[in-house]
Amino acid sequence: MDRSTKKKDSPQMQKTKGSWKQFKGHVQEKWGDLTGDEMDKFEGKRERLEGYIQKQTGEKRQAIQKKLDAVAKKADYSF
Numbered sequence: 001m002d003r004s005t006k007k008k009d010s011p012q013m014q015k016t017k018g019s020w021k022q023f024k025g026h027v028q029e030k031w032g033d034l035t036g037d038e039m040d041k042f043e044g045k046r047e048r049l050e051g052y053i054q055k056q057t058g059e060k061r062q063a064i065q066k067k068l069d070a071v072a073k074k075a076d077y078s079f
Helices: 011-030 036-040 046-057 061-075
Strands: none
Touching (some): 011 036, 011 061
């Protein structure tokens, strides 16, 4: 495929990808056992991510939700 036919991401898509990477990094700081590959399975799927974190850590769902809200705000990411 030559460069003239390669589709580029829109500025909004680039911003969304950047926000996801920041969000993912912050989540990994909070819950260090989560890998990037695991996180990528949950992009845009908040409830599934909450459930996974709960299963892995035993933490209460409400506490997880609060932390995810703070992290999402910090990274300018929305589900």
